[in-house]
Each structure stands twice: as C-alpha cells, then as structure tokens.
Amino acid sequence: MSMDDLYQEIILDHYRKPKNRAPALQDEDVHVHHSNPLCGDEMDLRIRVADDKVDGLVFDGEGCSISQASASAMTQAVIGRDLKDALDLAEDFRRMMHGDEPARPDDLLDGIAFQGVAKFPVRVKCALLGWMAVRDAIETYQSGANAHTVTHDDDGGAA
C-alpha cells in the first residue's frame, strides 16, 4: 500500500486539526455513542436540532486518523442541512465507501477525499464511523429518544 493513496493531505489536515471536536454541546438534543471494538475506536456524537435542521454537531472520542478525520469532515458537510437531506448525504457517503460513485460529490465537501479509502477494506469501517453515528443520531432524534449506543461488528480476528 502507498501511504499517499490512503492518507491524502486533506485527511491529515482534518486529523491534525479536527473541526467540531468537543466533549459537550450546549442544548444538545441527542447523544450517541458508537464503538468499533476491532480497532478500539470510540466515538461520542452530539446533535442539536432546530427547525428540523442540524443546528449543532460535535464529536469526540478516540480512534485512528481515518476515523477522526472522517468524523471531522462529516460535521462540516452535515451542519446546517435538513435532517432528511443529512441522512441522504450519509447514505451517499456509505455507498461511496462500498465503491459506488458518489451522487453528491460537491455536498460531501472534504468527505470526497475519503473515496480512496474504499480500496482498503479494513479501513472502510473507520471512515464510516462518524457518518453512521450521525445517521443514528438523527434517527434517534426522529424516534423521540435522546441517547443511543451502538457497537459495530467485531470480526474477531486472529492472534
């Protein structure tokens, strides 16, 4: 593998200087916790909704550069969108991670830089963590609940 294929400069920028990374959000509506035991990634995502739009969104947690950078890029792409639109964008990102051409490349903003990650199957989960968390947060909000915890599949692995 070439490091440059995976770790594009945009990705490293988000990793080094993450956007919307914070341990708390004022007047949060929903808090979700997602973890990926295989990598040991942990992510807390907090969302505030106003007028059916993503009004505030922060993430916090521990994880590899891909998961942290992707969550950072995700917040920028999602803040300000209608909930339904944000869900649609998350789905577009998910499909991109499974090798499809994104339908909304411009709306993904820096998220498009992660397209190359699709070539590294073990890292796809890392890139998806933030996006799956925001999808869960919105759906949790829509269901009327205010917190949710998800553990992503652990494939066990050898050793």
Place this chain on the structure above:
Amino acid sequence: MTLDVQTIRKDFPVLSREVHPDTRLVYLDSAASSQTPLPVLEAMDHYYRWSRSNVHRGVYRLAEEATDLYEGGRTKLAAFVDADPRGVVFTKNATEAINLVAYSWVRRHHKPGDVLLSTLMEHHANHVPFLYAAKDLGLEVRHVPLTEDGRLDLDAARDLVADGRVKFLAMVHVSNVLGTRNDVAAMTALVRDANPEAVVLVDGTQAVPQMPVSFRDLDVDFYAVTGHKMCGPTGIGALVAKPERLEEMDPFLTGGEMIRDVSIESVTWNDVPAKFEAGTPMIAEAAGLAAAVDYLTGIGMQAVREHETALTQTFIDRLSQVEGVTVHGPRDAELRGGAISFAIDGVHPHDVGAMLDSKGVCVRVGHHCAKPLMKHLGVVATARASLYLYNDVDDLDPLVEGIVAARSFFRR
C-alpha cells in the same frame, strides 16, 4: 547454538516475496500464524496426489497409507510434546481443543458454587468457553491479576485459591500479547496445594512453536495446541490430555468414527482418543503437521528457543530506545516468548500498522483477542511484532524505520 536463518528462509518461499516494488516482505506476525516450510507443503501435496482416501476401516492400500499418515501425525505430535499418543485428540485448532474441555469436562463435572481460576492475560479462546460454562452452570470465575511488568501475580493467586474452592485452572503458557512465559509449575502447585483434586488446562498455543515442551513434566491434565502457529497447516490442532482424564469424559461431538457399536437405540463409545474425533478427520493436515514437527525437530527446539530469546532481547532493547515507544510485558527475554506488543505515543495502532505495511512489514494491530488484558493495560489496542525462526536482526531495521516514520507522520 545459532540458527542459520538465511538457509531456513529458503524453506519458506513467501519470504522471498516483494509486497511492494523493491520492498522485501518482513513477516513479524507469526504469533497470529506462522509461514509454511516446503516439506509441509510437500507432505500435504503428496497425500492429495498419491494417497488420497479416507482413514480407518479401508482394506486397500491407499486407505492404509492415509490411516498411517493420520495416525503417524498423532504419534509425531505426541513425541514432540512428550505425551502419550492415546492422550492426543486432533481438533481443528486450539480453540476447539479448549471448547472440548469446557463442554466435556467443565460442564459435566462442576457444580454451582465451584470456582474456576483463570488469569487476566488469557486469549478469548481460553476465556470465553469458561465464562459461558460458568454462566450456564452458576460457577464462579476468578482471575489472577498481573504485576507491573506483565507477569502473573502469584501472591494474589495464593489468596484466590485459599478457600479451597478452586476446582479448575485455565491458564496460558506463553502470552500472545505480553509475551510472558508463565510458571506453570508454580501455578499448578499453588492450586493443587489448596485443592489436590483441581484439574488444570494450559493453553500451549504460543509455547509449542517456540520452546521445548514436555507435557509429562508439566504434569497438567490438558494442554491445547494449534498447528498453524508451529509451521503446520491451518485446520488442525490438538488437545493433549492425560489419557485417564479422557476416559472419564463423555464425547464432545458425536457421529461416525467415534463409536464402537451402534444400534438403532443405543451406542457405545470408541476408545480414547477416537472417542473425541467424530467424522472424517483432517488427514492432509495431520500429514502436514507431522512434517512440521519433523522440520522443527530437525532444527531443534532448544535452538529455536535460544535464537528467539536472543532476537527478542535485541528487539526489545532497540524498540525501548526509540523515542515515544513503550514495550508491554517483561523486558527480560528469558522471561518471555517472541511476541512484542508496543505502543507509540500519540499514534493509533491502526495507523502504525498502515505505515509498517507500506514498508513491507507485517505486524498485527488490535486487541489480539484479549480484551480483558487490553482493559488492564489501559489501552484499546496495541501493535504487536512477533518473531520466529526465520526472523533475524535484519528485520529490525525496517520495523524501527516504520515506527519512526509513523511517529513523525501522525504526530499532531
């Protein structure tokens, strides 16, 4: 005794492979699975080409050859670990061997209130089957804590057995994460002093590939082995047991091969170890494992052990000098095997693994199927380099280069 590593490497074709242009493959993941030497490939190929048939009960030449290969594998493995062949049950891996004990021994011989003793450094394979049995049966499980440098805390263990309720001990011989080589004799003595009836299972998965092992001298009841970490094929492992223990036990899996007599309403079991080997066994794999045993015996397990100890010490010393690197487990190679887990300050193991991969270096990153241990270490994952007979000091440079590169690349 020193190993001629350059010659040994010629027996492992994959080691001459380039994974990226002009990048030599540096395989440092033998604790997960070792590579396969040519004689093992040839043995399996020979069976499939020339002696392929099912084992036992065949009256023709091919079937006799297949049976000899399979039973020969048992005899060889038994000799390799100094055990009675009647106590060697082939399984698909160490995990199945341990499950066999959990089902056919623990679940059938222990009662609510009995205590199982284990340790904080177990692989999930030697943890989950007993946790599961304990939940179902209402058994208590206690865990021996670890010292600062990743050894079993024997003083704490003594307190844990003091009430005499510990009936079963499951412990790892050599840790796949910390590398620690445990003092099985000390732990067994401690447990049996408190309760002479206590039964002991040792997970020998990481020990058998790396050092001479005598099941007789260890004097434990059960010992789990896996083939794919000792130059053998995947798909074969063994439960090594005292034959009299096996005789006291009911079967694990049932079906063909493991019966003596069957009628429409009744069945009598075959003798041990056949009683525990239901269905067509892994014949090619037994032939391959026999070849692996011959291969390792030819080199000499004492020589393998000495080579690895010296190399492990060199690796640990060098890694400890790299800025920002912390090595887990004992520092003294005499106290450990060749699995070396390390942390790089501020860099996630996944990113370390990716950087090392770009330099052709294969290490494992993650929780190594030992989550309780990860929790104890206060980490979510580690990177682990593990050494074997085909590794040498020339594998150290790319590892250290990759670590230094990862640190500067990912530092925030």
